[in-house]
Each structure stands twice: as structure tokens, then as C-alpha cells.
Amino acid sequence: MPDIPSICCYCGCGCGLYLHVEHGRVTGVSPSRSHPVSRNNLCVKGWHVHEYIHHSDRLTRPLIRQHDRLRPASWDDALDLIAEKLTAVKEQYGSDRIGVLSSAKCSNEENYLLQKFTRISLGTNNIDHCARL
Secondary structure (H helix, E strand, O other), X not given: OOOEEEEOOOOOOOOEEEEEEEOOEEXXXXXXXXXXXXXXXXXXXXXXXXXOOOOOOOOOOOEEEEOOEEEEOOHHHHHHHHHHHHHHHXXXXXXXXXXXXXXXXXXHHHHHHHHHHHHHHOOOOOEXXXXXO
């Protein structure tokens, strides 16, 4: 599979990079020579941006807190609980009482979808991302 062009998600600079994919797994990165921001360079974080994707500590299924313990749950159960809780807060206190935090350990596409969900479905602009710091 050819290298996939992408943008580093660790900070707001937007450095261009290529994701190296082998057998459906991202195995490395390299800087884009022609990207106007990175110009064939990556910072220390950029060179390691792919390592969390397949890390053994990464959560792969939802967990729901029950009696002070986290238990594995189905996606349907987790999403139903989230919808119920967010709807309750929105109805009781209003949309501006909801805030959403995003992560550099999500893809740019996932972060884009999260901000669209926050603004359209939840009705608030209260969204932040660790890369803004």
C-alpha cells in the first residue's frame, strides 16, 4: 500500500507527513518534502505521532462506571448512556453547560467530527483541544 498523506495532529502547526501502512497497520511516518509548513521536517512528537495507534494500552471498547468500577460495555450501551446523560444536562441546564475536550491522540478527522457533533448536536461551542496550548 502506498504511503498516505496526512497532517500531524500533535500541535496547531499542521506539519505535513506521510503515514507508512503495512498490512493495514500504520508502521511509521516521514515528513512531506513539499508541504509548506513542515518542509521535510518533523519535530520529536511528529516522528512518533503514529505510535499510540496500535499501542497495547489503548482502549478498544467502551467502559461504563458501575458501583465505582469500570465494566466493559457494548458500543450501543455506551452510546445510549452518553446520549441520556448529555440530553439530561442539556434539558436541565442548557447547552452552554456542556463542554467537550478533544485529544491529539485522535485523528484530525475524528477531531473534526467531534467539533461538528459538539456544535450541531449539543448546540455549544464549548470545545477545546490540548494542541491549542
